[in-house]
Amino acid sequence: MRTSILGARVIDPHSGLDQVSDLHQEGGKIVAIGQAPVSFVADKIINAQGLVAAPGLVDLNVALREPGYSRKGNIASETLAAAAGGVTSLCCPPFTKPVLDTPAVAELILDRAREAGHAKVFPIGALSKGLAGEQLAELVALRDAGCVAFGNGLDNFRSSRTLRRALEYAATFDLTVIFHSQDHDLAEGGLAHEGPTASFLGLAGIPETAETVALARDLLLVEQSGVRAHFSQLTSARGAQLIAEAQARGLPVTADVALYQLILTDEALQDFSSLYHVQPPLRSQADREGLREAVKSGVISAIASHHQPHERDAKLAPFAATEPGISSVQLLLPLAMSLVQDGLLDLPTLLARLSSGPANALRLPAGRLAVGVAADILLFDPKASTLAGESWYSKGGNCPFIGHCLPGAVRYTLVDGHISYQA
């Protein structure tokens, strides 16, 4: 199968390429940018005038809900939603049932993802057995089964000593550890950012220090152990500052943020709408500004959807009894384009945060447009708009952006040269 994509604005943030050109793929690899190779005859030609051709987006956190929570989503539905959002590679977190702490679960996920064929899936393994934070999972066996990094989610290790050992063990084999830093005690029982909105609504608060206290500890242990570390889902300006300070003193740590944290604040909770119930919580306007600045400066090098689909009942209860999370992977490109519309980022920088940035953070073979690499390509119209929810492939309808008109529209998503989504 040979494809030629003609006349697109080709942007590759990794190399700095940004020009109107043609792309040619054969057998799943990009074989030329610009002039087609001699004797290249395309089976399919995509006229991409007016479109942007970018590396397929790389999303570091998409909960696929399979195995174990198929009422919320499954690998086929959520990877299709991801493809519609412009994603070609995604990482899925270990919160499955059973937990992703054995090679068998990783293999099952990878098999089903290949079968569905909508996006490349890179599983994140559990750092500890059952995510309990007590015993190490078999990290090397999990790596060999395809896990690209290891994390324990918001269930932080209660024991700093056990965490230190886990990091040292991971460092032995040059494995990457993903932190979602949150101090269990400081966050316990909390439902919303500790601030005027939570006070007014009578919702128990989660203070900023729940993030920063844990983050400070985690950074120091990372420094001591020398493990490769990625800090996921930052929520506070002060947290981003701690990452910046660590990077400034030479610690090779990376960070990502949930896209919705760059758009929403805790004020969205004002009517107890459970659609805005997320963990860690939406924080203040000052925090949002701090995160946006950190994305702009590159301290935060990746933007992820942190997609968490839910069935209807999970959100149909008083706020405290609802499950946290937003289903948003299908809107990754148009929601992120709102950051360009707002003037925060230029288009190449945004695409860097959505492709090469996340790919580099976890050393994934993705996020580039260059001769010889996989033909994982996103084609989108930056001038068109997306009516969120007009089509919807995720099983989770828990998305507060449905009904909004968002800038930019995905036209084609190609994975290894195959069209995985076409609008």
Added chain:
Amino acid sequence: MTPIDAKRPLQLNEQGQLRHFLSLDGLPRELLTEILDTADSFLEVGARAVKKVPLLRGKTVCNVFFENSTRTRTTFELAAQRLSADVISLNVSTSSTSKGETLFDTLRNLEAMAADIFVVRHADSGAAHFIAEHVCPNLAIINGGDGRHAHPTQGMLDMLTIRRHKGSFENLSVAIVGDILHSRVARSNMLALKTLGCPDIRVIAPKTLLPIGLEQSYGVRVFSDANEGLKDVDVVIMLRLQRERMQGGLLPSEGEFYRLFGLTEQRLALAKPDALVMHPGPINRGVEIESAVADGPQSVILNQVTYGIAIRMAVLSMAMSGQNAQRQLNQESEESN
């Protein structure tokens, strides 16, 4: 980006009348005054030999309490009975939910029994909003207390108490003392006082019992020194201190709290000589209030209970008529389509 479902007047019908009573947030001063005026007129009913008016005849009021309560539930029952409604009271904490039935299903089942008004108390903040929005939007939902968020009938009965004893709110200093953090009563009182034009609202508590950002949200002044905060106030509202607050480091002991914040005769003397002493009950004698003060001449704690029935009658009848008016509007618009 503004949420598409931002702030809508959930508790008002299209004509601005009450159809649910969920919180005092967003209710205009005129409406609060109307509730107080209506309650005033019902106070006479309680003084008559035959204590009934037929406003809710043929209607069914269902008290659904997911959290224990004696005073609030009883006064809602009496209020509904005095309005000639049929009344059912359920302590759901001990029945369906322990069998795994969701809040949603419990209420839908009760709705199917043709209830017209739900009075709901629930331990989760926002529970009444959830019910009014997603479960039974066509029934009048009255919030009998939701988590730490709101207890609007208590707020209004406190306002009735103040108005009947002080005449108006314009020149008053009101102090609220104690566990503000966990108190839905305090939140409703602060909103009501602000809306009704009280110029000096003070809250007095240690930092561990104060929610963040009170000054901006409610326009109150915060004091950590009770003697300073009580100086020359016209009204003192004491809050109940739950025993479990000693756990987890919020307070060292009941004794220390009483020494620093308890309303003793000596401390009350700092307020104006005719200052009112109020408490939503149940009181902890010797923990937040001295017996001599609770039972003293300035205490209106028992009057509050009496006024509570009148306020609840007012809210029940107003919400029912607002809900009926909305139903008629809906029918008319359907017919004209």
